[in-house]
Amino acid sequence: xxxxxxxxxxxxxxxxxxxxxxxxxxxxxxxxxxxxxxxxxxxxxxxxxxxxxxxxxxxxxxxxxxxxxxxxxxxxxxxxxxxxxxxxxxxxxxxxxxxxxxxxxxxxxxxxxxxxxxxxxxxxxxxxxxxxxxxxxxxxxxxxxxxxxxxxxxxxxxxxxxxxxxxxxxxxxxxxxxxxxxxxxxxxxxxxxxxxxxxxxxxxxxxxxxxxxxxxxxxxxxxxxxxxxxxxxxxxxxxxxxxxx
Amino acid sequence: xxxxxxxxxxxxxxxxxxxxxxxxxxxxxxxxxxxxxxxxxxxxxxxxxxxxxxxxxxxxxxxxxxxxxxxxxxxxxxxxxxxxxxxxxxxxxxxxxxxxxxxxxxxxxxxxxxxxxxxxxxxxxxxxxxxxxxxxxxxxxxxxxxxxxxxxxxxxxxxxxxxxxxxxxxxxxxxxxxxxxxxxxxxxx
Numbered sequence: 001x002x003x004x005x006x007x008x009x010x011x012x013x014x015x016x017x018x019x020x021x022x023x024x025x026x027x028x029x030x031x032x033x034x035x036x037x038x039x040x041x042x043x044x045x046x047x048x049x050x051x052x053x054x055x056x057x058x059x060x061x062x063x064x065x066x067x068x069x070x071x072x073x074x075x076x077x078x079x080x081x082x083x084x085x086x087x088x089x090x091x092x093x094x095x096x097x098x099x100x101x102x103x104x105x106x107x108x109x110x111x112x113x114x115x116x117x118x119x120x121x122x123x124x125x126x127x128x129x130x131x132x133x134x135x136x137x138x139x140x141x142x143x144x145x146x147x148x149x150x151x152x153x154x155x156x157x158x159x160x161x162x163x164x165x166x167x168x169x170x171x172x173x174x175x176x177x178x179x180x181x182x183x184x185x186x187x188x189x190x191x192x193x194x195x196x197x198x199x200x201x202x203x204x205x206x207x208x209x210x211x212x213x214x215x216x217x218x219x220x221x222x223x224x225x226x227x228x229x230x231x232x233x234x235x236x237x238x239x240x241x242x243x244x245x
Numbered sequence: 246x247x248x249x250x251x252x253x254x255x256x257x258x259x260x261x262x263x264x265x266x267x268x269x270x271x272x273x274x275x276x277x278x279x280x281x282x283x284x285x286x287x288x289x290x291x292x293x294x295x296x297x298x299x300x301x302x303x304x305x306x307x308x309x310x311x312x313x314x315x316x317x318x319x320x321x322x323x324x325x326x327x328x329x330x331x332x333x334x335x336x337x338x339x340x341x342x343x344x345x346x347x348x349x350x351x352x353x354x355x356x357x358x359x360x361x362x363x364x365x366x367x368x369x370x371x372x373x374x375x376x377x378x379x380x381x382x383x384x385x386x387x388x389x390x391x392x393x394x395x396x397x398x399x400x401x402x403x404x405x406x407x408x409x410x411x412x413x414x415x416x417x418x419x420x421x422x423x424x425x426x427x428x429x430x431x432x433x434x
Contacts, residue, residue, distance in 0.1 A: 056375070074266040077299055
């Protein structure tokens, strides 16, 4: 037996049915409900002629009140789209020129800022006016994954390398272009710098060993330059810190 | 699961722009009916419907297929009708030659090949009667009735298109129908 045919409607269902354009077929449920519900009976008496009139006002062929052919509307939409595409293509070269210039300036500024920020972050742990011991303890709290493998590399040289890389877009040691925009200098200069202090070099790397400013890692300290990367005591500010304490 | 409209819009978004014509064909008449009821002038209603389709096509990249395309399109039309009505109300009455010519055409629509002149006139009279009764309702009730009976939207869709709650959408339809029903009772005497 089909229970749907003998179901009892509630007032909400009666309202939905009376206001539907295509009401579901009922098997006497509506009449049974109206027989027992005066408010729904009153609602049906008011609604039915109004709904019939509204449905008669729907657009059809007989009325002659048909809109313009749909093909015309589609043609208008297509024409508008083509015009928009033409305008965009026409103005694109000058916009590209301006935007590429602007993008280059923004890129350079971002790279320089990134370098300064990295330098400042590194400076907090060693090179700029803080004691090597304090730098070492701060080092342990470093959370940047790229720097984790370079815990021994935090020094002025690295900071300078990073700044150079950020400023020129290439690693100053291996002169490879910076591949990643997010962490450009760190990726390349970590590889260079690890090799320079004698840690395990990157086997995939093909760059020359480090010297400061250019040279071989086996060069003497004097030949290497004003300070050695491996010796924190040689860092600028370290001597002043030592004499102050 | 996406409905047919959403699937078509996905294809349009993917680059098959011609598929948009299917949606125009599907919704043009009910949109025009509602716009004509709302604005009262044929050419104006046609322009607004065309503008609605243009807006939907231009905004196709922003459309989310997980939502009802029908509701989105009707919302665009309702908003355009409101904007156009306010714009015209604030400007002095002006008519172009094409509007004047179209107006003359509105008075006596060309009958369909199978329709008699009398049935056309009766139909026109009925349409005018509906238009008049809807014009006497508050705007939100009239819009709700147009969406329900011309757009065949569900109550949740009406609520979304009008930016109101579900209960408010039902109330607007209820009160609108009650007023039209009482007006018809009064006419019959």
